[in-house]
Amino acid sequence: MKNNEHPKYIGITTTVPIEILLSAGYSPLDLNNIFVSDTNPDRLIRLAEKDGFPLNCCAWIKGIYGVCLDKGISEVICVTSGDCSNTQMLREVLNLKGICTIPFDFPTEPNPAEVKASLSKLALRLGTTLEAAEEWRKTLSPARELAHRLDYLCYAENKVSGFEDHYWLVSSSDFNSDYVKYQADLQKLLNTAENRTPYPPTELRLAYLGVPSVFGQELYPYLEQNGARVVFNEIQRQFSLPKGGADISRSYTAYTYPYPMEYRLRDIRTQLTKRRIDGIIHYVQAFCHRAIGDIILRQKLPLPMLTLEGNADFHLNQHQKTRLEAFLDMLKAKKQINL
Ligand code: SF4
Numbered sequence: 001m002k003n004n005e006h007p008k009y010i011g012i013t014t015t016v017p018i019e020i021l022l023s024a025g026y027s028p029l030d031l032n033n034i035f036v037s038d039t040n041p042d043r044l045i046r047l048a049e050k051d052g053f054p055l056n057c058c059a060w061i062k063g064i065y066g067v068c069l070d071k072g073i074s075e076v077i078c079v080t081s082g083d084c085s086n087t088q089m090l091r092e093v094l095n096l097k098g099i100c101t102i103p104f105d106f107p108t109e110p111n112p113a114e115v116k117a118s119l120s121k122l123a124l125r126l127g128t129t130l131e132a133a134e135e136w137r138k139t140l141s142p143a144r145e146l147a148h149r150l151d152y153l154c155y156a157e158n159k160v161s162g163f164e165d166h167y168w169l170v171s172s173s174d175f176n177s178d179y180v181k182y183q184a185d186l187q188k189l190l191n192t193a194e195n196r197t198p199y200p201p202t203e204l205r206l207a208y209l210g211v212p213s214v215f216g217q218e219l220y221p222y223l224e225q226n227g228a229r230v231v232f233n234e235i236q237r238q239f240s241l242p243k244g245g246a247d248i249s250r251s252y253t254a255y256t257y258p259y260p261m262e263y264r265l266r267d268i269r270t271q272l273t274k275r276r277i278d279g280i281i282h283y284v285q286a287f288c289h290r291a292i293g294d295i296i297l298r299q300k301l302p303l304p305m306l307t308l309e310g311n312a313d314f315h316l317n318q319h320q321k322t323r324l325e326a327f328l329d330m331l332k333a334k335k336q337i338n339l
Helices: 018-023 031-036 041-050 059-071 087-096 112-126 130-155 162-173 179-193 216-225 234-239 248-254 261-274 289-300 318-338
Strands: 008-012 026-030 075-081 100-105 204-209 228-233 279-285 305-310
Touching: 008 018, 008 059, 018 026, 018 112, 018 130, 026 031, 031 041, 031 059, 031 162, 041 059, 059 087, 075 087, 087 100, 100 112, 112 130, 112 248, 130 162, 130 179, 130 228, 130 248, 162 179, 162 204, 162 216, 162 228, 162 234, 204 234, 204 261, 204 318, 216 228, 216 318, 228 234, 234 261, 261 289, 279 289, 279 318, 289 305, 305 318
Parallel strands: 008 026, 008 075, 075 100, 204 228, 204 279, 279 305
Antiparallel strands: none
8 A cells, every 4th residue: 555544455356457456545455365375274165165165166266255254355356257157156155245246357358448448347436547547557567577577587597496486476466465565575585586596407397377276385396306397387477467568458458367268378388488398287276167278278289288186185195296296207208308
């Protein structure tokens, strides 16, 4: 918040144009990040199941609901088009619980005029304007630039771990609800990271595609213990708006996540080459409609791919570890042959 105003928190269910929320005097809270960084995320899922959410419902949806109850969130922006098919019903249940929800729809195609219309509708609903939001875009720009610098240090200079890259990019959805602190903390990390010894050039270079996983804290270090590092976190990177854009409408037009797979694929293909990727991990969340996109990724991408599914288990199990090791062994053998 500017000028030490008392923050008026608003939950978000995925990346939304937070510039609009900030210009309306809100402090956005990404409910996913609060859920997954909780010391006991299981209890948040149990809260949802106690209220009737089915066992075969995605853990993120249940976690978001649990956070709303646990933290006493009173307002939530629900993205009902361009993110998750479950959010519509989540919204109705939140309303039932007395939580005010505000819908936001990304258009079905990344058309700047349609994006602008969606953003204007949200701005009007929250009592602000796109001009005011544009000022916030400029204010947030240095924090986003630091996130892009960190990403560069990860894939080009090999001085940043896959988890660090994941964490700072995924946190750029709401800048951990305090962009000033985010910027200061990230700058501190970058000052240290610039002087690190690079990771060895022999390691495997991986792409992580798909929604953030429930066991990210274990997955990235586990890969690094086994001679591989994620140097491309696809969707997390999108949260940081890597393509920028001349104005807020164009920024959220260039953001690929809400739009059809062909737009994500264009970005993925470019980055696979640029980042010299050896293999792909496609994470799919159990009971998520996005898992069907695996069919398209497998057909359209030219590299070996491991599809890894997670549910509500926040640790890698032995079966997942064995599959990861086998995949890495295959990539190492392939790389040896190609040397
Ligand atoms: S993982 Fe899939 S089902 Fe779960 S919240 Fe995200 S988009 Fe929705």
